[in-house]
Amino acid sequence: MTAQNRLTLHLISDSTGNTIASAARASAIRFEGAQLQTEENVFVRTREQITQIVERVQQPALILHTLADQKLEEHLVSLAMQRGIEAIGVLDTTVRAMTRHLGSPGPSMPGQQHRVDQNYQKRISAIDFAMAHDDGVDTGRLLAADVILVGVSRSSKTPTCIYLGYQGVRAANVPLVPHVPAPPGLLAAIEVGVMVVGLVVSPARLAQIRAHRLVALDRGATQGYADIDTIRSEVSEARLFFERHDIPVIDVSRRSIEETAAAILAKLRKRAT
Known part of the structure; x- marks a missing residue:
């Protein structure tokens, strides 16, 4: 079997x-x-x-x-x-x-x-939105998001978006891929003022998370995916992107999904006032 x-x-x-x-x-x-x-x-x-x-x-x-x-x-x-x-x-x-x-x-x-x-209908709609706009899918519709989470692989973007969906927040997420330009849809959303939040993780913590992920998937090293030097380069490149576009950053190295979502909700409330 x-x-x-x-x-x-x-x-x-x-x-x-x-x-x-x-x-x-x-x-x-x-x-x-x-x-x-x-x-x-x-x-x-x-x-x-x-x-x-x-x-x-x-x-x-x-x-x-x-x-x-x-x-x-x-x-x-x-x-x-x-x-x-x-x-x-x-x-x-x-x-x-x-x-x-x-x-x-x-x-x-x-x-x-x-x-x-x-708030059932709002929550269901928000969850559907998060699932339809997960991991860079359909970036042409990012203007409809309440917030867009951006970060390198395994920076807790997806679970945070789903959690925000349960709060009725339409959250999308876009991965930052090394040496690959950000999708035009993300840049357009930044240009018109959609809230974008960068999620960062310390290289050491991210290496640990990725190593565990590879074990869970029963895979060996995959093109430096869990290599600390590669990760340092990725994180540095991501931080430069956030600085270049004046994107607020949340360090999720030691935060739970709930804590990260709470910080994002606070930013949304502050913007609304």
């Missing part, structure tokens, strides 16, 4: 887990011949529980969840993104479709499947 035919589904529910388990079983039937394992986690209602669950996850894996508490959901998605694990709210697509017909649903409590507050 190849790795492509194996998958562990980690089910996370703040109640009995019956709904998510049924959805997983119904979906699994369609993949005859695949080696699927299921790990069920029920009555999950604290950040500590979520952290412990995510730390146990080994690839290939997929996290499916029904969490009523928005902050717990944000914490789960943030941790999963940091580890390169896809986390899906199994009712999101259904609720989104019903919302188009019925308007925003009312709030619910844990055990009632999913919590959707008055």
